[in-house]
Amino acid sequence: MATPASELLMDAALLHKLERLAIHWQKSLPGLVGGHHTSRFAGAGQEFLDHRHFHQGDDLRAVNWRAYMRLDKMFLKMFQLEPRVPVRILVDVSKSMTTGGAYSKFDYARKLAAALTYVGLVRLDSLTLQPFGDKLGDQLKISGGRQRFQPALNYLSSLMPRGSTSFFQIARDFISRYPQRGLVLIISDFLDDADAEKPLQYISDFGHEMILVQVWAPEDRRPPWDGEMDLEDAETGNRVQLSFDETARANYTQAFDDYAAHLRNVALRNGGRYVGLPTDVPVEDALFGPLVRAGAIE
C-alpha cells in the first residue's frame, strides 16, 4: 500500500508554521557538539558551567590561570555542552495500523512522522526514521537541514504495512542497534496483544527518552457497531464471534482508556511523554495542540 509522496506532502503554509517548532527532550543526553539543547554534560561549549580540580591529562587550555595565580592551585574551567542528540522516530507499520476505515492510522502516522522529521531537520537534528512491525525495518538516517526533507518523504511514502507488532522484539533490536542514548519518538497504536509496558520500560532503562504517540481510529476507541459481530484480528487473523451492545461498548471504551492511561504512566514514570491522537483530528491540529501541550515539541 505504497502511498505517493505527493499525498504525504504538506502545503507551504504548514511547513512555514512548522519551522517555528522544535523537537523537545528533557533529559540531558550526551552527544557531539552542534545541538540546540543544553545538557548537564560538560564539554566544548561556550557557556561556563563549573570549576573542578585539575587532573592529569586534562586539557591545559581549560585551566583557570587566574585562580592558579591567586590560590596556587589548578582549577579546570568546565563549559556547558549543547550536544547533537539523536532523534529516532519509530513508525508502526504493522497491519493493525491499516484498520480504522476512512481514518487510516497508517497514513496518519506517516504524515505525523513526516511533519516531525521536517521540524527536526529545520533545527539541524540528527534524525532516524525507523519503521517497525514484529521487528525493526530498514532505517533512514537524515540530517543537515530542510533540504533533506524530500528523501525522508520518499522513504515514508514507500513504507508498506506488514506483519504484526511485537514490542519485545522491537525493544531488543532497538537496544542492540542504537547503543547511543537519544530521543525515541514512537508513533503507533500500541495495540499489541502482548503487553507493551515492559519493552518500553527496557528502552527507557537504557537511557533513552521516550515520547509515545498513540494513534487510534475513532472505531478503535468506541466501536460504532451493534449486535452480532464476527471479528477478525487484522494482524493475527484470529476470529471471535460475540454480541455487542451498549453495555459492552462502554466496557470496551473503558478498557481502551485504561490501556492508554497505562501507556501514559509508563511514559511519565520514565521521564517521557505520552500523546493520544485520534485520527479524525487533523495532523496540523495535533501538532499545534496535544503535541505542544504535552511538551513533545515546542
Next chain:
Amino acid sequence: MEFLNLSIGEFLAVAGVISAAVLALYLMDRSKRRQVVATMRFWTAGQTPEEMKRKRRIHQPWSLLLQLLSILLLLAAIAEPFWGNRNATRDHVLLLDTSAWMGARARQGNLLDQAKTAALAYLASLPASDRVMLVRADALPTPVTQFESNRSIVAAAIRQSQPSSSALNLEQAMEFAQRSQSLQGHTAGEIVFAGAGRIAQEDAELIVPPANLRMLAIPSIGENVGIRKLGLRRAAISLSASGTSNSANGAAQGDAWELFVALHNDGTRPREVSLELQFAGSAIGGKTITVPASAESRETFLFHAKTGGLVEARIRSTNGRADAFPQDDRASIDVPVSKHLRIAAYTNEPELLRALLGDKEHLDTAFAATSAYVPKPDADLVILDRFTPAAAPQVPSLWIQPPAGSPFNIRSTATKTKLQRWHEESPLAEGLHTTDLQLATAQIFSTAGDLQVIAETAEGPVVVARDAPLKTIALGFHPLQSAMKYDLATPLLMANIFRWMGPETFRRSDVQAGTVGTVTVPLEKDVKQESIRVLDANQRALPFTLENAAGNTQLRFFSGAPGNVRVRIGDRETVYALNLPAIGDLAWNPPANVARGIPRNGIAAASSPALWPWLALLGALGLLADWFLYGRKRIVRVNARTNLRAGEAAFGSKTWRKAS
C-alpha cells in the same frame, strides 16, 4: 372495505410479499457483522452478557413484530380503507330564507347577503359526492335546483336569490325538504336552513324540527316599525270642512273615504314615529304615534276625494334613525274612480221619465226626441220610450211599451190586468214582491227564443229580458202611467234594471293594502258562495276557500306575488293591494339539539370517517417506537472533538514541561 380494488386474497398476498421482504431485510440487518479490528484485547474485555453470546437466528423478535405490524398498517393506510359504500351519496336540502325580512339592513349589505355567504360556505364544506338541492323559502318553498352535484350550478342559484315580499313559512319549507329527501333514492343528508328564520308567532309552536336539521342562523337587528295594513273604504260619515275628521256625525257621502292604517313595532322598545298621509301628492293627514314594543297601533283617518288617485302612507322615525327594514315604511293604494251609468233616453215626453232618471247619483241621463235617434249613441244604455227605431240600437237598451216592429213579439194587449208574479230568480226581480197591481194597459209578450220572463200577468209575460248578444229589456207597460207610478216597486225595478245593465257603476268598492301571502276576508253570514269571485290583476280567477270558524265565515286566498286581488261578493268589491312586505313576528329559536353552524373540518363524507389517517399514524408510531426502543442504540456518532476531549479527560491534559 376496499383495498386498492384488490380482493382480500390478493391484498393478503401483497402484504405477505412485503412482510417477507421486511423479514429478509431484518435478518440481513440482524445478521453477524464481520469486522476487521486492530486487536482483540479490548473486545474480549467487553463484558458481554452470556445470553447475548448465545447464537440466535432472530434477535429482538419484538422489534421484528413491531416493524411488520407497522408496515402492514402503513400498507393498509395507502389502500385508504373505509367502512360502507364509497359511492354512497347524500342528498342535502339547502333552505335559503328569501322572505321579505331578509332584505333588512345588516352590517354589510342585507341579511340575505350574509345568508348567501353562509350557504356558499356550507356548500364548499360538503364532500364532492353529495348532492344539494336549493330551495328558496318564503311563503311558499320554491325549489330552484334539483338535487345537484355540480356545485357551480347551486352556487349560481344562491347568488341570484333575492328577497321576496312574503313572510317565511318555515314549517312548510321543512316539510317540503323532508318530502323531497324521502322521494330520492339516495341517503338523506342534512336539511340546512340559512337565514334569519323570522316567522309568525302562531307558526312557532307548529314547527317540529327534523332530526337532520342544521341551522345557519343569520342574526338580525329587530328594531323596526312598519306599516302592516292600509285600508280604504267609503265612509258612512260626513266630513268636516277641513276634509279630515275622526268624528262620525252624518250620513254617507259618495266622495268620503275612510283610511285605516296599522303600524307594528317589531322591536323590544316603544318607538315614536311620524305617520304622514298623502292623496295625489297632497297631504291629507298625519300623526305622531308611539307604537308599543312588539305591538300594533291602529289609526283611522277620513278624507274627501272626488276623483281617483293614489293614497300614500309613510312613516318616519322621530329620532331620525332609520330602522332595520325600511321597505315597510311606505304603502300606497289607489282610490277607485266613481263611475256613472250614461243613459240616452229617446222619448217625446221627457218630463215623464225625468222623475225616474233625473238628478240621480250614479246616472248621467241625456234626453232626446225620438227623431234624434242614432243606433250607437255615446251611452251605456238606450231607453226607447214607446218608440221603435228603424235601426236597432247597438248598445244595451230598455224598451218601454215597444210598438209593433220592435224585436219583441207582442202576443196581445191586455187591459186592466194584474201583475201576478215576479221571477225572483232573476236579478231584475230581486226584492220585488208586489202583486195584485192593476195595470190599465199592458202588452203581453211572446216568450219565444231566449227571452227571460221577469214579471207576468194572468195573460202572459209583461216584462221580458234578453242577456245576449246585447242586454235588452222590454216593459209591456209604462211604469209611470200605470198604477205602479205610486208603488215602491217602480224605483226598485228601475234600480234592478240599471244595476243589471251597468253592474260596475253600482258596485261598492273597498281598498285594502296588505301583505303578500295568505289573505283572510271575513264574510257576512248569508253570503252565497256562487256570488263570490276572487280575481287577480289580470282578471283571472284565484282559488279560494271558505272556512266556518266559530260561526264566522272566512274567505281565504293566497297570493305569492305583489299585486291587486279583487274579491267580489255580490255587488260589493274589495280590492286588496298586496304590496306590503310580509314580516314575521319573531325569530325562530330552534331546540338545543339542532346542529348549528358549519363544522371546522367540513361536513363528513357519507361513509364513516376514513381510516387511513389513523392507520398511517399507528404505523408511524410503531416505527418510531421500534427506532426508539431498538434502533436508536445502534447509532453511535463519533465526533472528533468528543474523542479528543475524551482522551484528554481520560489521560489528563497536564502539560509536561522541562524539569529545568
